[in-house]
Amino acid sequence: MSLLEIHGVSVRFGGVRALSDVSFRVNRGEIFGLVGPNGAGKTTLFNAVTGVVRPTTGRITFDEHEIGHLKPHKRARLGIGRTFQNLQLFGAMTVLENLMLPVDAFARRGLVSDAFRLPMASFEERRANERARAMLHFLRLDGIDGLRANDLPVGIQRRVELARALCLRPKLLLLDEPASGLDARETAELAEALPMIRERFGTTMLLVDHDMALVMRVCDHITVLDFGEVISSGPPDVIRSDPRVIKAYLGEEVA
Amino acid sequence: MNDNVRLRRITVVAALAVAIVVPLFISNFYQFEASEIAVLAILVLSLVVITGYVGQISFCQYSFAAIGAFTVGSLVGGHHWSFWLALVVAVAFSSVVGILVGIPALRLSGLFLAILTVAVALFFDRFLLAAGTWDSFSGGLNPWRVGRPSFFGIGLDGPYAYYAFTLGAFAVMAWLVWNLRIGKTGRVLRAIRGSEIAASMIGIDVTLWKLAAFGLSAGLAGLAGGLLAAGVGGVSPPSFDFLHSIQIAALATVMGVESIASAAAGALALVAVPEILTHTPISADYFPLFVGGVLIVQLVFAPQGAVPKMVEDIKHLLARGRHGEPDATTDEISAKVTV
Numbered sequence: 001m002s003l004l005e006i007h008g009v010s011v012r013f014g015g016v017r018a019l020s021d022v023s024f025r026v027n028r029g030e031i032f033g034l035v036g037p038n039g040a041g042k043t044t045l046f047n048a049v050t051g052v053v054r055p056t057t058g059r060i061t062f063d064e065h066e067i068g069h070l071k072p073h074k075r076a077r078l079g080i081g082r083t084f085q086n087l088q089l090f091g092a093m094t095v096l097e098n099l100m101l102p103v104d105a106f107a108r109r110g111l112v113s114d115a116f117r118l119p120m121a122s123f124e125e126r127r128a129n130e131r132a133r134a135m136l137h138f139l140r141l142d143g144i145d146g147l148r149a150n151d152l153p154v155g156i157q158r159r160v161e162l163a164r165a166l167c168l169r170p171k172l173l174l175l176d177e178p179a180s181g182l183d184a185r186e187t188a189e190l191a192e193a194l195p196m197i198r199e200r201f202g203t204t205m206l207l208v209d210h211d212m213a214l215v216m217r218v219c220d221h222i223t224v225l226d227f228g229e230v231i232s233s234g235p236p237d238v239i240r241s242d243p244r245v246i247k248a249y250l251g252e253e254v255a
Numbered sequence: 256m257n258d259n260v261r262l263r264r265i266t267v268v269a270a271l272a273v274a275i276v277v278p279l280f281i282s283n284f285y286q287f288e289a290s291e292i293a294v295l296a297i298l299v300l301s302l303v304v305i306t307g308y309v310g311q312i313s314f315c316q317y318s319f320a321a322i323g324a325f326t327v328g329s330l331v332g333g334h335h336w337s338f339w340l341a342l343v344v345a346v347a348f349s350s351v352v353g354i355l356v357g358i359p360a361l362r363l364s365g366l367f368l369a370i371l372t373v374a375v376a377l378f379f380d381r382f383l384l385a386a387g388t389w390d391s392f393s394g395g396l397n398p399w400r401v402g403r404p405s406f407f408g409i410g411l412d413g414p415y416a417y418y419a420f421t422l423g424a425f426a427v428m429a430w431l432v433w434n435l436r437i438g439k440t441g442r443v444l445r446a447i448r449g450s451e452i453a454a455s456m457i458g459i460d461v462t463l464w465k466l467a468a469f470g471l472s473a474g475l476a477g478l479a480g481g482l483l484a485a486g487v488g489g490v491s492p493p494s495f496d497f498l499h500s501i502q503i504a505a506l507a508t509v510m511g512v513e514s515i516a517s518a519a520a521g522a523l524a525l526v527a528v529p530e531i532l533t534h535t536p537i538s539a540d541y542f543p544l545f546v547g548g549v550l551i552v553q554l555v556f557a558p559q560g561a562v563p564k565m566v567e568d569i570k571h572l573l574a575r576g577r578h579g580e581p582d583a584t585t586d587e588i589s590a591k592v593t594v
Contacts, residue, residue: 050456051455052452071455071460071462072452072455072456073455073456073458073459073460073461076455076456076457076458077458081456081457082456084453088450088452088453088456089453090445090446090449090450090453091449092445092449093442093445093446093449097442097445100442101442101443101446101454101457101459102457102458104439104442104443104459105443105457105458105459106458107439109438109439110439110440110467111435111440111467111471114434114435114438114439114440114441115431115432115434115435115440116431116434117434117438121438121439124439125438125439128439164457165457167457168457168458
């Protein structure tokens with residue numbers, strides 16, 4: 001059964017067609033790769049799924065819900081988590097605070113219980129703290145909980161952002177170029193971490209990256225976009241030898 | 256208990272002790288001015304919430320205060336309501352107006368938000384409060400008279416009694432805002448200031464929280480307005496002139512708009528500096544010039560604000576005395592997390 005279904009989604013910005021009639025399905029438990037040259041529409045697709053942009057036409061179904069009309073935070077609450085190509089950590093806040101926020105977002109406490117320090121507030125505070133620390137431990141980030149996110153090297157920031165997205169307990173995790181800015185060792189660690197995350201939390205993942213070795217290694221299924229259209233789709237072995245893919249990447253005629 | 260917490264508690268207790276004891280030994284006039292400081296501190300606190308926590312600039316806090324003041328004025332002065340009931344209505348009414356201003360402000364930030372708030376302030380100042388527009392609210396040409404209330408049987412007529420009451424009101428509000436800051440609310444609001452997109456992607460309803468912050472901030476400003484009315488004994492439009500909003504925003508920035516302590520420091524400067532200037536050859540008319548001058552100095556030398564800078568310097572001094580460890584370097588962080 002598929003978790004995410006994209007039906008004929010098009011996104012236009014003025015006269016520019018960022019996505020045209022894109023359709024695919026991501027099955028539960030799958031690590032699904034989305035690749036394509038720069039400007040192929042990968043980030044636009046992420047934005048359409050998370051609600052940052054509205055598709056001009058088409059339907060997006062998540063976990064049997066039509067989500068096209070939902071605001072971004074509602075989609076997050078349904079279980080769509082995300083990391084960003086250009087890191088979006090809350091830089092002035094500590095690592096621990098960054099990780100507590102997704103738990104906070106669900107917590108049944110607000111202005112009043114916080115202002116008067118009602119028991120519910122301290123209960124939820126402990127819960128957020130514990131969940132955040134457990135996730136730090138899981139991704140081997142212990143010991144940096146009190147540091148400001150901005151003070152961390154990029155490689156660590158990427159891991160913290162991944163940890164923050166996981167604190168949402170997402171059913172679907174969208175990873176937008178998680179290996180960019182990582183060195184070879186860090187990329188290898190990431191390639192190990194993704195299947196580990198799936199095993200532990202049962203998270204389905206949609207992965208965009210330019211590192212083809214990484215994508216080929218971790219993904220069960222790959223869809224290739226070029227100029228906003230799906231040009232190929234299948235398991236890594238099929239994609240590797242598809243002449244249309246090679247053409248899109250190398251830009252030359254293949255016999 | 257860690258050193259920072261202990262230092263903070265000692266500072267708060269000492270400041271409260273000074274604030275309670277010193278005004279006992281000054282003249283009635285200065286006691287009255289002390290109560291103005293406490294009330295203005297609540298008004299600056301409203302800026303700490305909206306600008307300090309959420310990063311939304313506002314040049315119309317005096318307009319929200321005016322709503323509070325004139326609601327109390329017209330209900331108590333015009334309709335002989337009880338002051339306390341009028342104050343509750345005043346706070347609620349200013350919150351609602353704050354949320355209404357917040358709706359167009361949702362999509363704006365920086366310069367455009369600043370312009371919107373200036374427009375709101377001018378609308379109040381030049382139109383709504385002008386004689387002839389809505390006299391049953393503004394009092395028209397006759398200022399509303401508001402007597403001092405009594406607080407659970409204790410008369411607040413004496414200047415020290417009213418001062419003690421307003422100091423208590425500020426202390427309670429500061430405590431509530433502090434609780435928000437250290438809880439989920441503070442985290443959520445700072446996250447929204449950091450990145451609205453990222454905040455919404457982790458399930459935070461950015462619209463709801465921003466409107467809540469606008470409502471809360473305007474409610475605090477309205478409370479300050481209501482207390483100002485009872486303190487002065489009446490309300491008239493000139494005291495809510497647009498320029499006051501600019502001054503208070505400037506001073507909040509100078510002191511450091513994220514810190515609750517700067518609310519107190521800002522209010523102190525707002526009353527004490529003009530008072531001192533009147534005793535010098537340069538008169539209080541030059542107060543705006545003074546504010547502009549220190550704003551430039553602060554932006555150059557202490558962009559985080561005067562109070563946070565002072566706190567940093569003190570912590571630094573204390574840490575040096577104890578040979579505190581220097582901050583971790585990037586390499587050390589990497590070493591720490593790599594197993």
